[in-house]
Amino acid sequence: MIMDIKEKETAGSSIYVPEIATILKIEEMSQTEKLFDIRLDDQKKQEKFCFLPGQFVELTIFGLGEAPFSIPSSPGNRDFFQLCIRDTGNVSGAIHRMKAGDKIGIRGPFGKGYFPYERMKGKDVIIVAGGLGLAPVMSLIKTILEDRDSYKRLVIIYGATDPSNILFRKDIEDWKKRDDIELGLTVDNPDSAWQENVGVCTNLIPGINCTEDAYAVVCGPPVMYKFVVSEFEKKCIKPENIFLSLERRMECGVGKCNHCHVGNKLSCVDGPVFSLWEIRNLKEAI
Ligand SMILES: Cc1cc2nc3c(=O)[nH]c(=O)nc-3n(C[C@H](O)[C@H](O)[C@H](O)COP(=O)(O)OP(=O)(O)OC[C@H]3O[C@@H](n4cnc5c(N)ncnc54)[C@H](O)[C@@H]3O)c2cc1C
Structure with missing residues (x-):
């Protein structure tokens, strides 16, 4: 507990x-x-x-x-x-x-808000991460993979600035070998050995076929959220099924110092994971 x-x-x-x-x-x-x-x-x-x-x-x-x-x-x-x-x-x-x-x-x-992996069971899950944004979603990916049969499709889209900045390479190599993960990798600046996609993560979302009751997760640099969320909305994914990890300058971590406001919420105790439904009317959220 x-x-x-x-x-x-x-x-x-x-x-x-x-x-x-x-x-x-x-x-x-x-x-x-x-x-x-x-x-x-x-x-x-x-x-x-x-x-x-x-x-x-x-x-x-x-x-x-x-x-x-x-x-x-x-x-x-x-x-x-x-x-x-x-x-x-x-x-x-x-x-x-x-x-x-x-x-x-x-x-x-x-952190009170966390990715609702129990609710995601029986549904498609799409995870979009940029750069260091892969770190907060790794524990969700591992949780799903440890109970893979309980979930439908697992789509992971990961973008980095260049191939040398790709994190968790060993995990990614394992994911590539599995036929129960749909993996999209992309970089802004490819080198001569790069054989995957080039450009931002958002470009890969239109190519995903998913059901309207799919769950979607996004974590990455602040600039990425609006664009990725807009692509999810085009896929008719419900705002209560879209989850974002919102990191703010944080001090105490326990809701006492009030440094990490997201509108009337505190990222440390109400988040850092929020559903789009929770934060869509908060002006400075994304
Ligand atoms: C919930 C959460 C999860 C996180 N997870 C990770 C993670 O998994 N991995 C990871 O690497 N990072 C993560 N971060 C970010 C990490 O906490 C910050 O990078 C952290 O502040 C670094 O601390 P520092 O003392 O090394 O940097 P600092 O010395 O505090 O400086 C870091 C940078 O922030 C700037 N800065 C300092 N103070 C302020 C301020 N008040 N306002 C704006 N900018 C300021 C500095 O100029 C510098 O560029 C997370 C943050 C949050 C809130």
Whole structure:
């Protein structure tokens, strides 16, 4: 069971105190992204560390600060969890300089809104991700693949700026070999070896045949959302079946500091995953 923030407070565990964790393994995914395998030092807490696809943790680098990161690993893996981190600033830059065995702090998992994988059962699922936007949807993809027969078609469209920026390559190579995944890869700037599509993700959506009760998910750079959502709407996918991960500058992660407003909602506790139906009238949402 996942405890919500109020339950944690009444259970006496502070939502502000990070759990000590160890970096088990680091894998370089591109020039700017690394994948970290992480385990909480308290074994019982690690075994109980359960999250849902689309949730995130607050990562603490002691003496420096903290920042939110999505969990791309499978919720079914209780031995450790993963974070895919782009080196962009203080906290992310510091963990990029760390090595296996180093200690970090973890708060969470946080986020109320998550991809409704249970409701998606028996339906087509279309996932469109751009760049680092693949990280938040990876746990959804893994959840679906672990129970593949419960879902109808699984379409994954992934776009990157250039082939060297493609993340989760090993997973993508596995997906290519499966006949139960329809995979569309695209880059803005191809190199001479590139044999897939060229251009933005949006270009690949009109070619998808899907039913009106399909579920659609989008995650990527802010510029992408309006265009992808508009393509989904052309396919008559219902707004309550379209899900977006909306990341905002976040501080506390637990709905106290009010830094991550999306209209009258807070991305940390009401999201970061929202349905289009929930946010379509919020001016600054997408
Ligand atoms: C729910 C959620 C999930 C996320 N998941 C991931 C993930 O899986 N992987 C990942 O790499 N990133 C993820 N991010 C983004 C990540 O949290 C940010 O990149 C994070 O702020 C980096 O922290 P930092 O200390 O390294 O960077 P900072 O030192 O805070 O700087 C990062 C960049 O933001 C700018 N910046 C700093 N403060 C502000 C401000 N107040 N307003 C606007 N810009 C500012 C800086 O100039 C710099 O360009 C996620 C964010 C959210 C909210």
